[in-house]
Every structure is written in structure tokens, then in C-alpha cells.
Amino acid sequence: MYATTIRGTSYRFPDLKTLMAKATPLRSGDCLAGIAATSAAERVAAQMTLADLPLSVFLNEALVPYEEDEVTRLILDGHDRNAFAPIASLTVGEFRDWLLSDAVDEDKLAALTFGLTPEMAAAVSKICRNQDLILIAAKRRVVTKFRNTLGLRGRLSSRIQPNHPTDDARGVLASAIDGLLLGNGDAVIGVNPASDSPEQCYELLSLLDELRETLSIPTQSCVLAHVTTTLQLMERRAPVDLVFQSIGGTQAANTSFGIDLAVLRESREAALALRRGTIGDNVMYFETGQGSALSASAHWNCDQQTLEARAYGVARMFDPLLVNTVVGFIGPEYLFDGKQITRAALEDHFCGKLLGLPMGCDVCYTNHAEADQNDMDDLLTLLAVAGVNYVMGVPGADDIMLNYQSTSYHDVVAVRRMLNLAPAPEFAQWLADVGLTDARGELQPLALPASFAPLLERA
């Protein structure tokens, strides 16, 4: 039981997960689950109560039962007490001040990584303002490598997302070429297949691999099929750079995705054995998003933001190259409007970075959410200031297969220009070598490199 009295009114929270839920900034998913604070004052009372809790509480009270959830076991068994030592005596509120303090720099945050549990990261995020989430996250860079170096300070990468409603090869190729001409694609060229048929995925993998080889692009490709499909394809020697999977923060959520930790381990081993990375061996690509556990009734009455942080607890055990929250995809019943989407994205990026993940974000919304492209402009800019590793490049921001809006190739160009950010160094060099960018790294108008000609001949 946790309780506080504020100006004569007493507030009681029966357990830690109730306290966490009530301390969460307002969002529709927690209301839908019936666990949100019932008044604005109760929310702040919960935040004040949470701020006074010692961080060590999270090592003693599991929000999801240890015996019944392999994610909880992964988190608690993997906790590094030595790394935790510098903050072991702090409360959640003192931890926020510690994170903001000038004495805490990138090295201290990196050293803390495995001393921090997802629940601790979630707790401190709940008492941070958006500005705090940006300030603190900007201190922490997480660098990963496969064929290029992602996540360096002063860099902003992007995924080319050349989806097509029927996986048409020429259609995918056309969208990918458009992205490359706009300097996108250093994070990955990644297609969401319209069909999970192994044959179709094999064809898409071959197409993307040929594109990359033909143009000698220092990047990686991915077909975002289910992990079990990708495993099959690796057995058949398909050109798999990265293994993709959507993951959640509870065992039951992962069951609803048709996965467990064992299959993630197996697929990572299989991808490592292919030895396709030239400068690094981060071979996993994960997507997450607040609300996925609730939508599968797998949430144990925990708030959606805490469960999202627990998904990062899963992701970091597999040394991923890329992790992104698909923040606004799930719809208004989980994140109602631009304000809630923006808040959630900043929390996700913050928690992911503190937990040691190469966080990207699919800055996005659906047409039934109270949001528009202006909200995405705002969020994209905020995340770029916070040091997000990568965002999506979707042609014209309109995903014609998944029916939602994200950020465009042009948006990536604009944010790089506004904040003086460059693509991954190897990719930036390639852009210059083929003549797509000038000496200052700016895109050339109407540039069509000679090296693209053979590709177009076949198109």
C-alpha cells in the first residue's frame, strides 16, 4: 500500500503497478484499461508518491509476476547490481535530478545501462516533463553497426519504407530509388510485406539485396516478416541481413505475436551465422509500441508505457541494430491525439536510450486519430533534438500498404538541414561518391547518378 496526503486529501494506491498507472500522464489506452488516474489531482498525487519511492522498490516488487512471465524473469535475473550502485540509494525523484545534473554525462549513463530496469526507467519518465525527456536522452548515444555506423552524435539516419499493396517488385524498387535520391536509407531499406508468404518474402529480399549490391550502398536491407518466416528463409539461404520482429513487454503479449524469447535467440544465432555484416554484428531489428499488450489482453493491469519499457528490456538482450517505437500506429483508443502521441514518443525514446537501445521512432498517426502532419513535424523535430537514431522515410509520408501516415523522405532532408545533422558516415560518403550530394553534403537538385543506370535498365 502506497499513500499520501495532500492539502487534507488522502490518496491510496494499493500496489506498485496501480501507483505507476495513476502517475502516468493522461492517455486513452490507460483509460480504456480502467487503470488511469480518475482526476488530475490524483495523477499528481501519484507522481509525488512515486517520486518519494526508493528505486530499489522495483527490485523487490515485480509488476508482472516473476513465476508467470519470462520477461519479468529476464529483467530481474539480468539486473546488474554493480552498475546499479551509483543510484542504489536514490528515490525516483532524486534519480530524475541525478539524470539532469551536469555531473552525469554520456559515460555515466552508459555505465548505468544494465543497472537500470525498465520499470525504473518508466517510473522516472513519468515525473519528467517533455523537456527533461529530451535533455536527458540527448546525453546518451547508442551506436550500432552492421554495414555502417548508426547512432553517432550529429547524425540522423532513416529507413526507406518502400511498401506496396501487392509487393510489386517494380513498385517497391521505384519507391526505394526515390528514397535513395533523397539521401534516405542509411538505417535500413525495409519493406513490410503485404503477404507473409515465404515465397513473396524471398523475392523481396532478393530484390533489395540486388539493389544494394548493384549500387554498392553501405546499408542493410530487411523484409519485415514474422520471425518464423525469416528463420525458414535463412535455412533456404535467402539474403537476410536483419531479423525483424514486433515484440511486447509481457510473455503473454509476445505469445500473441507468436513468439517467445527462445525463438528470438534462435533467429539471432541463425543471422549471426550468415556473417553478412561487414563492420559489426548487430543483426536484429525490433518494433514496439505502447498499447500492444492491452490490445492482446496481455497487460496484467499495468499501464501501457511501463509495458513498453519492458519490451525494451526484451530488445536489449539481443543487441539489435535498430529498435523503433511505431508510436501512433495503434490508434486513438490507445493514444488519442497529437499531444498524447508526442508525449509517448518522447517517453519511448528516453526509456529506450537509458536502457541502451539504438532507438528510432516511426513518427506516425492514423486517420482516425486527432492528429495531422503538423503534429508529426513537431514530434520529428523534438526527437531529432533529443538525438533519435533514425526515423522513417515513406514516399510522401503516405504508406499505401499499411494505411497510415509517417514521415517522408523530404522530412528527413528538412530536419537534417534544420539541425545540421548528417547521415551515417559510410552512407554520407557513398552519397558524395555517387554524386548525390555536393561537397557540403547537401543534396544536388535533380541528380541522377550514372551508377543508377543499370538498375533502371532492368526496371
Added chain:
Amino acid sequence: MADDRPTPLDKISMLRSATPARIFLPRAGPALTTRATLDFQLAHAEARDAVEERLDADRLFNALTSRGLTAVRVKSAARDRRSFLLRPDLGRKLDDDSREHLKPLAGDYDLVFVIAEGLSARAIARHALPVLERALQSLGQTSWKIAPIVLAEQGRVALGDDIGETLGARLVAVFIGERPGLSSPDSMGVYLTFAPRVGRTDAERNCLSNIRPQGLSYADAAHKLLYLCNEARRRQLTGVDLKDEADTLPSGELRAIDAKS
């Protein structure tokens, strides 16, 4: 000497026709030109309007009955658009009056069609009747016992479970307006569930998506739906174990399958 071979830039414009994606948009500096920006705004405005639009249920009801079809109107427990959007649980169950209204109609049915506006009333107004008529035309030549058509307001896919269970139908086909995309504000989906009852999961359904003239045509949608209905009845299931292999069969095969089941 003239060279008629396409230049690389010609090739690029040829590629443009390979996808409905918004590729090779004109730039103004790092941003889009005014026209491309406003084109996007218009598409978003249309999609937003499609979400807000309500189905003209009277009109559709009259269209059904004027074709000699028996139809019945129900409502979900979601009172208005906002609660529909925020409370998916309410859109999945009948309101009490509707349940009482349906109960006396319960019977021995192989199949019930449910029509729900979902997130695009426009999709239902345009595509529900053409697909339904094609499906009923084929089913009319079979022994299938079809329940009255249920026209549902503020319904989600799983409302079909509640309706199917209440009516005692062995199979439910829910026609529903899909989440509008920027390039497709009027896309209809059909979800098929065997032995409908409250609590069925999406893994236990089969889905036909993107039904509209620019996507899955009416004829193809009806063809696939009938294939799935027949297979569902034959194998007594729907869901992940029932694959859509309708493409491998010529349309004439459908009745043959039905005759065997």
C-alpha cells in the same frame, strides 16, 4: 544522329507508374512544393471526413428491403462517434434493446451477413450492396440457410460474434468500413468467423481486405468470400488454419465444393 532510347530520367518517370505511392514529388528546397503539400492535405481531409461520416442506415435498409431481402437494424453499445473511437469494447457488443430485438429472430442459420460502417461509412455505402448481391446470387442456388441481414450502427468486427451468437448462426460474415488510408478513404473489409460467440479472437477469423474498384473487385471479393464460406463449413473452422486459396480454383468450382459439403 537521333537516339530514341529512353534516358535514365525517362526511366524514372516510367517507374512512377509502377506504384500508387507518392514518389518523385517535386521539391522546394528540402520541402515539398505547394501543390504537392496541398494535395496531401486534401487526401487527409477526405480520410478524416470519411471517419466522421455516419452511414445513411435508412437508405441502405430501404435498398435491402426493396430487393426483397429481409433486414434488421441494430446498434452497438457505443453511443456516439467519440465513444466508438475510444471504447472498442463498446463497439464489439450489442446494446440491450438491439439484443432483445434480435432474440426472437434466432433460428437454424448457416450464415448471417452483418453490415457495419466501422471506420468508413463511405466504403459501406458504396460497396456493401454490390458484393452482398453477388454473394447472395450464388448462395441462392445452394442449400445454405441465410439469416436476415443485420445492419449495425457503430459496430466493430467483433460485434458479429455477439450478433451471430444471439441469432444462433453457424457462420458470420461482417462487411465493415476499414480504417481509411490517405489514398483509399472507401476501403471495405469482410471478416468471416465460424461458430461466432463473444470472445473470439482475430486469429479465429478470415479477412478479405481493400475491397473497392481500385483494389479487390466486387466479383473477386464475392468469389473469395464464397470459397471461404464453403471451406469454413466443410472444415468447421475459420482463422489461421484456413488459407485463402480461392485463386487456385476457377469460379465454377465453388458450387461443386458446396454440393459435397
